[in-house]
Amino acid sequence: MHLGVGDVHARLPISGPVIRLTVAEKGGFLATRSRAAMPNVTVEGEKTFPVEPGKKLVLAIEDAGIDIMHRCGGNARCTTCRVQVVSGEPAPMGDLERERLARESSLGPDIRLSCQIRVESDLTVRVLNRASAVGVTPGPRPAD
Numbered sequence: 001m002h003l004g005v006g007d008v009h010a011r012l013p014i015s016g017p018v019i020r021l022t023v024a025e026k027g028g029f030l031a032t033r034s035r036a037a038m039p040n041v042t043v044e045g046e047k048t049f050p051v052e053p054g055k056k057l058v059l060a061i062e063d064a065g066i067d068i069m070h071r072c073g074g075n076a077r078c079t080t081c082r083v084q085v086v087s088g089e090p091a092p093m094g095d096l097e098r099e100r101l102a103r104e105s106s107l108g109p110d111i112r113l114s115c116q117i118r119v120e121s122d123l124t125v126r127v128l129n130r131a132s133a134v135g136v137t138p139g140p141r142p143a144d
Ligand code: FES
Pocket: 069, 070, 071, 072, 073, 074, 075, 076, 077, 078, 079, 080, 081, 082, 113, 114, 115, 116
């Protein structure tokens, strides 16, 4: 492969920093790194905020000061952290999330467990369960 003089941009891995390679006049590369733009999460009726790529959605929401339940501590057991995805494309469900939501026949396909989603791109969601609404604590903080 021949590259002309100029810049080549690559992102390795998908959620990692942008690697900028500059093809020098006499051959070889100069490599520099820059941070990828952070995705934005919008919680309907609340606010929009940037999120470090790869952060769990439930933690991003809570750390933004928004009331959200997570009664099982992020273990895909309770479903209290569920959100409705209004727009955006979260990563596909893993086995734990798919199997747990399959037991909830009344939930639509746009309902996801925020403790099982790692934010990689812009998302707009609706928080469905708030601790303050039912007078309980949110639950143990899910692990990073
Ligand atoms: S399923 Fe319990 S916190 Fe997500």
